[in-house]
Amino acid sequence: MADRVVLCIGTKKGLFVAEASKSRGRFSLRGPFGSGVAVYSALIDTRKSPRIYASSCNAWFGMKVLTSTDLGKKFKETKSAPTFPEGDGRALANIWSLEPGSDSKDLWAGVEPASLFRSEDGGNSWEMVAGISNHKHSKDWHPGAGGLCLHTIVRDGDRIHLGISTGGHYLSEDGGQTFNAANNGVGAGFDPNPYPEFGQCVHKIARHPDAPGRLYMQNHGGWPERPGIGVLRSDDYGHTWQSIADGLPSDFGFPIVVHPHDPDTIYVVPLEPMTRTCPEGKPAVWRSTTGGKKWKKLSKGLPKHGGYFTVLRDAMTTDTLTSPAIYFGTTTGQLWMGHDGGEEWSCLFDSLPPINCVKAAVV
Amino acid sequence: MSVSVQIPYALRSECGGKSEVEVSAGSVRQALTALKDEQPKLYRNVCDETGAVRKHINLFVNESLIHRNDGLETKLGPGDLLFIMTAVSGG
Numbered sequence: 001m002a003d004r005v006v007l008c009i010g011t012k013k014g015l016f017v018a019e020a021s022k023s024r025g026r027f028s029l030r031g032p033f034g035s036g037v038a039v040y041s042a043l044i045d046t047r048k049s050p051r052i053y054a055s056s057c058n059a060w061f062g063m064k065v066l067t068s069t070d071l072g073k074k075f076k077e078t079k080s081a082p083t084f085p086e087g088d089g090r091a092l093a094n095i096w097s098l099e100p101g102s103d104s105k106d107l108w109a110g111v112e113p114a115s116l117f118r119s120e121d122g123g124n125s126w127e128m129v130a131g132i133s134n135h136k137h138s139k140d141w142h143p144g145a146g147g148l149c150l151h152t153i154v155r156d157g158d159r160i161h162l163g164i165s166t167g168g169h170y171l172s173e174d175g176g177q178t179f180n181a182a183n184n185g186v187g188a189g190f191d192p193n194p195y196p197e198f199g200q201c202v203h204k205i206a207r208h209p210d211a212p213g214r215l216y217m218q219n220h221g222g223w224p225e226r227p228g229i230g231v232l233r234s235d236d237y238g239h240t241w242q243s244i245a246d247g248l249p250s251d252f253g254f255p256i257v258v259h260p261h262d263p264d265t266i267y268v269v270p271l272e273p274m275t276r277t278c279p280e281g282k283p284a285v286w287r288s289t290t291g292g293k294k295w296k297k298l299s300k301g302l303p304k305h306g307g308y309f310t311v312l313r314d315a316m317t318t319d320t321l322t323s324p325a326i327y328f329g330t331t332t333g334q335l336w337m338g339h340d341g342g343e344e345w346s347c348l349f350d351s352l353p354p355i356n357c358v359k360a361a362v363v
Numbered sequence: 364m365s366v367s368v369q370i371p372y373a374l375r376s377e378c379g380g381k382s383e384v385e386v387s388a389g390s391v392r393q394a395l396t397a398l399k400d401e402q403p404k405l406y407r408n409v410c411d412e413t414g415a416v417r418k419h420i421n422l423f424v425n426e427s428l429i430h431r432n433d434g435l436e437t438k439l440g441p442g443d444l445l446f447i448m449t450a451v452s453g454g
Contacts, residue, residue, distance in 0.1 A: 060419040060449050061374070061408035083412050091411035 002362045005319050010039030013353035015054045017072030027348050033075045043098040044361035055095030063092050065123045079124040082109050082117035096151040110150035114164045132179045137198050141167040144201050152205045168200040171238050185241035189223030203254045204313045208263035213237045216266050222252030222273025233292050244292025249279050255316035260324050264291045269311040276310050283307040285342050301345035314357035329355025366439045369446045377405040392435040394445050419450040
């Protein structure tokens with residue numbers, strides 16, 4: 001019986017695991033795991049017995065994939081991290097995304113330099129997915145400030161959406177054999193062409209399984225001369241996108257999260273575009289319950305001033321309880337939990353290392 | 364000829380706990396090639412998949428950083444020690 005909430009918190013100094021009962025009254029914390037090096041991605045895989053996966057970015061010895069079968073009491077390395085084929089010329093620089101595939105041992109990894117890998121044995125061996133990793137556009141992709149990363153993998157049967165910074169949104173409708181750029185309506189403020197075929201700095205893509213065809217995107221907005229390109233919605237599986245940023249204080253941000261039980265409810269964290277921090281030092285999560293038509297500011301319990309942090313692209317999530325909580329981690333090491341759909345916030349941990357990613361599961 | 368490769372503490376778990384391994388090599392590049400065959404787990408922590416020595420790994424022959432000599436072509440002779448060292452880095 002699922003009776004615990006587990007959080008995986010990837011930080012600049014390793015992975016932490018927090019656990020609480022379903023009442024979420026008090027979270028215990030264990031870690032750091034992973035040699036004290038940066039963890040950019042984590043997955044709590046609940047397809048069978050719960051298993052945690054996390055990337056570990058070791059600046060000295062390369063990339064590792066960590067796994068735990070006891071909900072994060074101890075971790076071991078899988079037999080291999082993704083590796084580019086011999087003669088490819090690229091070397092793995094980071095693992096930005098770990099996502100479940102179709103069967104219980106099928107894993108997908110989005111990496112830097114922007115490429116996709118797949119494992120059919122629970123992360124012990126990996127094969128590069130050539131359809132995107134060797135895409136004809138790939139030589140023209142270029143790194144954003146965070147590197148040239150494939151950070152988002154959203155799967156829906158044979159339909160696979162990928163977010164690449166800086167490459168844009170790519171869509172496969174044949175299970176990953178072939179991919180096409182699908183960026184109609186996705187703008188780029190840094191490109192002479194405001195709406196290029198590809199090359200946008202997509203920050204995050206999200207979808208809800210009960211709303212086939214609808215997707216939400218946080219794109220790199222914040223361009224005064226090109227407004228309304230930062231927060232987007234698609235209703236045709238990502239073939240075309242429209243702005244839903246009206247009402248937000250800024251269309252720049254990194255994460256975008258969909259409520260687990262309501263495809264019309266989404267959350268973003270608008271940031272001041274130049275500093276990439278909370279506007280005026282007053283942190284707030286913004287929620288729409290209308291699929292982006294209207295937005296509401298949620299800041300009760302959050303700092304009223306002096307909150308100049310960033311929430312990175314994978315650092316916000318929800319659990320899946322009937323009344324789900326929303327969680328976000330900051331680059332200043334706080335982990336916040338929003339009760340009642342984000343109406344009120346409390347700080348679970350206030351002195352962690354800078355937080356890269358947060359994942360939640362009820363197990 | 365056989366030369367000794369000295370293993371830092373942090374990497375000994377990658378080669379069965381050994382503090383040194385012997386390889387047959389006449390240059391640093393040949394020593395790395397031998398490690399790739401004989402100690403593949405250790406090798407992957409020292410070199411990436413392109414064969415480049417990782418950014419924060421330093422290789423010394425005896426007490427001399429190989430970049431001050433001939434890099435990977437630095438010769439290895441009888442009794443030489445090839446040290447794998449982790450660079451000071453981080454934050």
